Amino acid sequence: MSWHRLIMVAVALFLIGCSPKIAIRVDSIVDQRKPPPEKKYILYSQMKGTSVNDLYFREYSKYFREILKKHGYRQENQPESADLAIYFSYGITGGEEVHHTYTRPVYAIVGGETVDIRETETDAEGRKIETTKTVAIPTRRRVVGVETRRESYTVFTAHAVLEAKEINEAKGHTDNSMQTLWKTTITTTSKLNDLRRIMPMMAAASMPYLGKNTGEMVTVKLRGNDDRVLEMKRLRSIPR
Numbered sequence: 001m002s003w004h005r006l007i008m009v010a011v012a013l014f015l016i017g018c019s020p021k022i023a024i025r026v027d028s029i030v031d032q033r034k035p036p037p038e039k040k041y042i043l044y045s046q047m048k049g050t051s052v053n054d055l056y057f058r059e060y061s062k063y064f065r066e067i068l069k070k071h072g073y074r075q076e077n078q079p080e081s082a083d084l085a086i087y088f089s090y091g092i093t094g095g096e097e098v099h100h101t102y103t104r105p106v107y108a109i110v111g112g113e114t115v116d117i118r119e120t121e122t123d124a125e126g127r128k129i130e131t132t133k134t135v136a137i138p139t140r141r142r143v144v145g146v147e148t149r150r151e152s153y154t155v156f157t158a159h160a161v162l163e164a165k166e167i168n169e170a171k172g173h174t175d176n177s178m179q180t181l182w183k184t185t186i187t188t189t190s191k192l193n194d195l196r197r198i199m200p201m202m203a204a205a206s207m208p209y210l211g212k213n214t215g216e217m218v219t220v221k222l223r224g225n226d227d228r229v230l231e232m233k234r235l236r237s238i239p240r
Helices: 003-018 054-072 195-206 227-237
Strands: 022-030 040-047 083-091 095-112 114-122 128-136 140-166 180-190 218-223
Touching: 022 195, 040 054, 054 083, 054 128, 054 140, 054 195, 054 227, 140 195, 180 195, 195 218, 195 227, 218 227
Parallel strands: 040 083
Antiparallel strands: 022 180, 022 218, 083 140, 095 140, 114 128, 140 180
């Protein structure tokens, strides 16, 4: 392999290592009192002014529709054919400034010089003989102090919520009186403010838990180049 090729590989590995890892929180709860109905659902928007035909809604919901499919759910186009109404909502805050103060040791490299040592000895005949020895002092890294640093940056909190409600026997009756069967809430706080970049990461983190009961909030840490995230991103190029 040429040096040019080696350099390109090293740069690629460096960029992979620099991909930020974010912590994603998943909190999913299920109504344990009733047996789960059939997994035929119709998808609705839970956000006022955002329809299911909105371009962003279609892109973001595609990730979760694929996860639901993996869990055995089947999407229907009419409420008369569905047993569940799944309401989907998402958003991101405008940003909050955070201040962080921390201390860290200051290191310095010491040594590395040479020292001449003169010695005087007397031989058997009483003559004085002067000799010079050169001693090399090895270099070493040592703590020479402590510095305090203060950082300020902006963080954004993104969220996605899926709530499944049971469609009653009247079929097509989809209002707030319907009983909630399960609800999955996904949130993350990071320096990323691009919801299109964050959403596939949130979807990937929720994959094992969507529609399940986590028992408590679960934290999943992912990078943008994680295989699970890349699998979600590939859905963008697949028509609905």
